[in-house]
Amino acid sequence: MRCFIGIDLGSTTTKAVVMDENLQILGRGITNSRSNYDTAAAVSKQEALIDTRLTLFRRALSNVPEVSGKVDDILSDLERNFRHVQFLEQLEDLQNTCIANIKGPRFAGREKVVIEALEGTFSRLRDSSAAQYAPGVKRKSDFFRDLAGAEFMSHGEAVCKEAGLGFDLILNVYDKSIIEVENRPPAGDMEGKFVRALEKGTMTGSSILAPVQSALAIPLEETYVVGTGYGRVRLPFPKEHIRSEILCHGLGAHMMYPDTRTVLDIGGQDTKGIQVDPVGIVENFQMNDRCAAGCGRYLGYIADEMNMGLHELGPLAMKSNKQVRINSTCTVFAGAELRDRLALGEKREDILAGLHRAIILRAMSILSRAGGVKDQFTFTGGVAKNEAAVRELRKLIKENYGDVTINIDPDSIYTGALGGATFAVRAVVN
Amino acid sequence: MSKPEAVKEPSMEMQKAMIARNYDAITSKHETGRKVSSTFVPGNLNELLMCFDIVNNLPEINAIQAGMRKASGGYIMEAEKSGHSEDVCTYVKADIGQMSKGNIAPNGKPYPNPDVLMLSYTGCYTFMKWFELLREEYKCPTLMLHVPYEGDGHSTKNMRDYIVKQLKEVVIPGLEQVSGVKFDIDRLRQYLRNSAKAEDNLVWCLEQGKVKPSPIDAYFGGVYYIGPIFTAFRGTEDAVSYYEMLRKEVQGRIENHQGPLTPEGTYFNDQKYRLIVEGPPNWTNFREFWKMFYDEGAIVVASSYTKVGGLYDQGFRHDPDNPLESLADYCLGCYTNLNLPTRVDLLAKYVEEYEADGLLINSIKSCNSFSAGQLMIMKEVERRTGRPGAFIETDLVDPRYFSAANVKNRLESYFQMIEQKRRGGGSKTVAA
Ligand code: SF4
Numbered sequence: 011m012r013c014f015i016g017i018d019l020g021s022t023t024t025k026a027v028v029m030d031e032n033l034q035i036l037g038r039g040i041t042n043s044r045s046n047y048d049t050a051a052a053v054s055k056q057e058a059l060i061d062t063r064l065t066l067f068r069r070a071l072s073n074v075p076e077v078s079g080k081v082d083d084i085l086s087d088l089e090r091n092f093r094h095v096q097f098l099e100q101l102e103d104l105q106n107t108c109i110a111n112i113k114g115p116r117f118a119g120r121e122k123v124v125i126e127a128l129e130g131t132f133s134r135l136r137d138s139s140a141a142q143y144a145p146g147v148k149r150k151s152d153f154f155r156d157l158a159g160a161e162f163m164s165h166g167e168a169v170c171k172e173a174g175l176g177f178d179l180i181l182n183v184y185d186k187s188i189i190e191v192e193n194r195p196p197a198g199d200m201e202g203k204f205v206r207a208l209e210k211g212t213m214t215g216s217s218i219l220a221p222v223q224s225a226l227a228i229p230l231e232e233t234y235v236v237g238t239g240y241g242r243v244r245l246p247f248p249k250e251h252i253r254s255e256i257l258c259h260g261l262g263a264h265m266m267y268p269d270t271r272t273v274l275d276i277g278g279q280d281t282k283g284i285q286v287d288p289v290g291i292v293e294n295f296q297m298n299d300r301c302a303a304g305c306g307r308y309l310g311y312i313a314d315e316m317n318m319g320l321h322e323l324g325p326l327a328m329k330s331n332k333q334v335r336i337n338s339t340c341t342v343f344a345g346a347e348l349r350d351r352l353a354l355g356e357k358r359e360d361i362l363a364g365l366h367r368a369i370i371l372r373a374m375s376i377l378s379r380a381g382g383v384k385d386q387f388t389f390t391g392g393v394a395k396n397e398a399a400v401r402e403l404r405k406l407i408k409e410n411y412g413d414v415t416i417n418i419d420p421d422s423i424y425t426g427a428l429g430g431a432t433f434a435v436r437a438v439v440n
Numbered sequence: 441m442s443k444p445e446a447v448k449e450p451s452m453e454m455q456k457a458m459i460a461r462n463y464d465a466i467t468s469k470h471e472t473g474r475k476v477s478s479t480f481v482p483g484n485l486n487e488l489l490m491c492f493d494i495v496n497n498l499p500e501i502n503a504i505q506a507g508m509r510k511a512s513g514g515y516i517m518e519a520e521k522s523g524h525s526e527d528v529c530t531y532v533k534a535d536i537g538q539m540s541k542g543n544i545a546p547n548g549k550p551y552p553n554p555d556v557l558m559l560s561y562t563g564c565y566t567f568m569k570w571f572e573l574l575r576e577e578y579k580c581p582t583l584m585l586h587v588p589y590e591g592d593g594h595s596t597k598n599m600r601d602y603i604v605k606q607l608k609e610v611v612i613p614g615l616e617q618v619s620g621v622k623f624d625i626d627r628l629r630q631y632l633r634n635s636a637k638a639e640d641n642l643v644w645c646l647e648q649g650k651v652k653p654s655p656i657d658a659y660f661g662g663v664y665y666i667g668p669i670f671t672a673f674r675g676t677e678d679a680v681s682y683y684e685m686l687r688k689e690v691q692g693r694i695e696n697h698q699g700p701l702t703p704e705g706t707y708f709n710d711q712k713y714r715l716i717v718e719g720p721p722n723w724t725n726f727r728e729f730w731k732m733f734y735d736e737g738a739i740v741v742a743s744s745y746t747k748v749g750g751l752y753d754q755g756f757r758h759d760p761d762n763p764l765e766s767l768a769d770y771c772l773g774c775y776t777n778l779n780l781p782t783r784v785d786l787l788a789k790y791v792e793e794y795e796a797d798g799l800l801i802n803s804i805k806s807c808n809s810f811s812a813g814q815l816m817i818m819k820e821v822e823r824r825t826g827r828p829g830a831f832i833e834t835d836l837v838d839p840r841y842f843s844a845a846n847v848k849n850r851l852e853s854y855f856q857m858i859e860q861k862r863r864g865g866g867s868k869t870v871a872a
Contacts, residue, residue: 254849254852254856256849256850256853256857257856257857257860280846291860292857292860293828294828294829295853296831297846297849299805299833299843379815379831440863
């Protein structure tokens with residue numbers, strides 16, 4: 011079947027969306043952007059294609075009367091097993107890479123013991139991985155680095171201790187190798203992995219097997235790919251396949267909420283106020299100037315300044331009942347203002363509430379420059395996940411523009427990629 | 441290392457030689473005994489200064505030159521060190537900073553002190569403060585020509601008389617005194633005749649932006665086209681020949697269906713977007729900025745910046761039969777002296793007449809005079825013409841204010857937005 015793909019290369023994460031020619035979303039994928047944009051694009055695309063397969067399975071199974079009511083379980087079982095197969099494959103790659111990296115004076119004469127320790131560690135990792143993918147277990151992360159890393163630490167330490175070997179020796183090899191593995195485009199053969207996952211699974215009854223295998227046999231043909239986001243120029247695409255993220259966010263928001271007229275996107279590096287017409291065409295936009303004050307990065311700095319995780323800022327700010335006025339959205343000044351307020355004995359939650367307000371005030375100014383807020387209003391970008399920012403935004407929108415509908419989609423992180431995929435469909439289908 | 445030199449056309453070479461000659465005239469004042477004035481581009485009285493054999497030095501142009509040579513950043517920092525605020529017009533700071541760094545002209549020789557500051561005030565208060573600073577430094581007389589602002593969108597006889605009166609009673613006697621040369625109105629008439637000739641050809645060239653593909657770029661190319669007429673050459677035989685040459689070049693391109701030359705030396709024929717641009721360009725990253733346009737197929741067919749020193753395309757010409765009156769009209773009608781509705785009218789008219797895809801505004805961080813009201817202008821022009829506008833922000837000569845990624849992002853979005861609108865966006869395929 012013809013697949014249309016949008017890839018949004020953001021500064022921190024890369025997202026992909028796969029669509030069919032009827033503009034139905036088939037799959038979504040996400041990965042860390044890290045250092046290598048090409049890999050990030052390849053990984054997110056592959057993730058979205060995996061998700062697409064799952065959608066196709068779902069469609070196939072929905073016609074099977076015997077499994078009615080059980081499709082969700084079957085699919086989650088299948089996905090779990092698939093992820094496990096995928097994990098094992100990457101683990102093997104990691105093991106081989108680690109072994110290949112055992113060279114140099116550091117290891118001279120000790121290669122054999124180190125290799126044995128590594129093999130022992132990886133063997134335990136393989137065994138324990140089954141538990142990570144057991145039914146009902148909530149995985150801690152979607153990223154291989156996080157999942158493999160934690161286990162490697164505990165098993166590696168134990169193995170080294172038993173062997174009387176310094177753990178730092180294999181840790182060092184691991185650190186070097188994980189980056190290589192991460193930056194390697196993932197191996198293909200998605201179908202093969204699904205077959206292995208099916209074999210692993212418990213539900214291989216023929217009523218399931220046949221429809222799943224026929225869904226698996228549908229070729230996924232990459233008909234057109236559109237790239238967007240800050241890293242877009244780094245994509246190995248011809249120019250016609252690249253769209254600015256302003257247009258992609260406008261169109262993506264329109265696809266989610268066809269009646270939306272105003273879109274606010276607060277991303278890591280910039281803030282955009284966008285007006286779209288009834289068919290999703292951008293009419294007007296404004297964005298912050300060269301200074302990234304008030305964007306997602308600003309919150310990152312604040313989190314660092316307060317020694318907190320980015321995701322903790324919103325919840326803490328929500329606890330405030332007295333807002334401190336922060337006048338500066340300038341990243342540098344805000345740090346100073348923050349320390350000053352803390353020194354004056356203000357509470358952290360109150361200061362944070364003030365900071366969130368400062369960000370939203372700046373966004374309000376960009377919105378008004380773009381022509382104000384019209385019904386319906388859609389908020390996208392990473393900051394849309396921050397409840398304290400959302401609370402301020404709702405307040406200020408109401409004060410300034412009255413009762414407009416405010417949309418915030420749980421999948422809003424995919425807005426740009428969704429717009430990209432829609433452009434891809436339009437490029438071919440029109 | 442620095443980028444290769446821009447490919448130059450014969451007219452550009454000629455202009456380059458003219459500018460070099462003028463810098464030599466300025467910096468050799470002590471040998472020649474000629475007097476030097478400093479004055480501004482909008483509303484300048486070049487022909488009048490020529491009547492007194494005064495050499496014309498333009499601090500704004502010096503700042504631009506410094507910007508293009510990448511020297512302005514250092515000058516601005518120098519000025520800031522001596523207490524000038526970050527927000528002040530960077531032409532001023534480039535000029536002031538240059539002074540404290542030896543005041544070296546592009547030919548390597550020091551600028552001499554001016555003998556007179558000829559302040560023709562046309563809409564920007566910064567001019568006055570700037571010359572106050574220079575007067576403090578150079579201790580030379582300042583001749584102020586006050587030009588009333590066209591607040592109602594047009595000038596009156598009263599305003600014109602007021603300027604003529606100042607010319608007769610203040611400016612001309614003042615220049616006679618500084619130079620020791622007696623004013624001769626027939627000499628002025630002759631210069632004005634030259635001006636009008638050059639202006640005719642300039643207007644012809646600028647109007648060729650209506651041709652498709654456009655044989656000119658009315659912004660990045662335009663700043664070269666207006667060079668002689670807006671600076672020390674209006675009224676000279678040199679300017680007359682320059683514009684004759686320019687006209688021939690443009691004519692030649694039309695015959696060959698060619699666009700203008702880009703700095704890379706290729707003809708820009710594949711023109712996808714036709715734009716009207718409002719606001720001055722960025723000078724520190726001029727080439728990079730220009731490239732962002734032609735790489736995307738965007739040609740500027742008309743701009744307001746090419747009108748800062750006079751709206752010749754709207755019919756005005758220097759007039760040898762009414763010399764002082766026409767100088768007055770000239771000052772009144774330059775772009776910085778127009779009120780906002782007039783600017784909107786003009787820009788909307790350009791969008792229509794030049795069949796442009798829309799209006800792009802380059803808002804200058806440190807120039808309040810140009811920038812105030814620009815967003816309103818954009819919205820109003822969009823409303824009237826039904827064509828999309830866009831807004832970018834840079835600075836004149838402060839390299840710290842140019843964010844290439846940000847500008848490029850906005851430009852590309854704008855061009856794609858135009859494209860999308862043209863195609864009608866494929867509304868049929870939007871899922872129900
Ligand atoms: S008009 Fe703008 S650029 Fe010119 S002197 Fe005034 S402030 Fe500076």
